[in-house]
Amino acid sequence: MKSILQNEKKCFICGRAMTCGPDRLELHHCFYGRPFRKYSDQYGLTVWLCGDSCHRNGKNAVHRNHAVDEEVKKIAQRKFEETHSREEFRQIFNKSVL
Structure with missing residues (x-):
């Protein structure tokens, strides 16, 4: 499925x-x-990220910076909840980040 978080192929974090x-x-x-x-x-x-700096290795990369990772997850859950319930989110992902 196409991303519900982005319409353009650009880094979600730095643009x-x-x-x-x-x-x-x-x-x-x-x-x-x-x-x-x-x-x-x-x-x-799903979101597009600069592979080295925003995805894996940079100071604010989602796989290295817990706060950035949590913020991306919160944005994703909020978008999901525009068309689904929080309970449905919990059933699918076993938790809520909101």
Whole structure:
């Protein structure tokens, strides 16, 4: 499913639209691990991130900075709850971040 969080292919965190070079965009699943990556795909809870700086290794990268990761998750849950209930979110993802 297409992302419900973004219409453009640009970094969700910094806004860069880099598609090539050393820090090209990578798809990030807002909720990851088994089986949550699959559910993130199914419900469109994915975002594009600069691979090195915003996704994996930078100071504010979602896989290194818990606060940034939690904020992305909160944004994703709020968007999900525009068309679904919080209880449905809990049933699918086993928790609520809000």
